[in-house]
Amino acid sequence: MAAAAQVNVSVWRDDDYRRMVMACLIEAVYLLELERQERRDAAAVAQQWWKPFRYRLAHELVDERDGSVFGAIFERDHQPAAAVDGEAPRAVIAFRGTLLRGPTIRRDVEDELRLLARNSLRGSARLAGALQALRATIERFGSENVCLCGHSLGAGFARQVARMLASSSSSSSPPSPRHHHHAAAAAAASLEFHLFNAPYLSLPMGVRSVVKTADCLLKAVRTGVAAVGRWHGKALKNVAYANCILGYTRLESSRRL
Known part of the structure; x- marks a missing residue:
């Protein structure tokens, strides 16, 4: 039993393995929404993407306007009494990217x-x-035990909520005292991140008109953007999502042989 635990810890210390698991949890979020749209038991299909890694679906993040699932919180099924460096995150918050399907395309x-x-x-x-969801998960597990991950638009959500946590500038809460601000910034800095194909604004001159057009389309929902200082997470990644998913499918195939 002790030897098996040691193997498990060493596997989780491998960055490629961690990225693969996070990609699989994001894939689970995609499936939760796709199966919901088909009116099927979403968890029954999507669980193949979290159960092999000893996670469970703790909570779905749902858009109340249309009921679509845009993220999920996964928690470890079992944790040893003492924390071990390099072990799996106790909780993972995963966000999916855009789905170009009728029920959710408009919001995405x-x-x-x-x-x-x-x-x-x-x-x-x-x-x-x-x-x-991020604040509640950190309060429960501690920021050092929480991982944020997302693909494409989902990576944008992961990055945005961490920035807001670091700046303590949520529009839904009053300004925080100075020491609370520093505590929030420290919590954000200790989070683990896996951002796959993260969108960011770094556009050449030739496509500025696209941005201008998009800005015009959004004037109806303009709210203003708060200034946020420079911020970096503990393990900010921007890697190929498809490669991680392919790695998982290859692993599963080898297990069946």
Whole structure:
């Protein structure tokens, strides 16, 4: 038993393995929404992407306007009494990217345009729920035991809520005292991140008109963007999502042989 535990810890110390697991949890979020749209038991299908890594679905992040699932909180099924360096995160908050399907395309594209025009998701109706989920998870497990991950638009959500936590500038709460601000910034800095194909605004001159058009489309929901200082997470990654998913499918195939 002790030898098996040691193997488990050493596996989780491998960065490629950690990235693969996070990509799988994001894939689970995609499936939760896709299966919901098909009116099927979403968890029954999606659990293949979290159960092999000893996680469980603790909570879905749902857009109350249309019931779509845009993120999820996963918690470890079992944790040893003492924390061991390099072991799996006790909780993972994962965000999916855009789904170009009828039930959710409008909300997803709105947020994509918001990100394109402002390099920020301020004004998104989903943002408050995502930030609340992050704060509650940190309060329960401690920031050093929490991981944020997302793909494409989902990476934008992960980055945005961490920035808001660091700046303590949530529009839904009053300004925090100075020591609370420093505590929030420290909590954000100790989070683990895996951002796959993260969108960011770094555009050449030739496509500025695209940004201008997107900004015009968003004028109806303009809310203003708060200034946020420079911020970096503990393990900020921007890697190929598809490669990690392919790695998992290869691993599963080898196990069946």
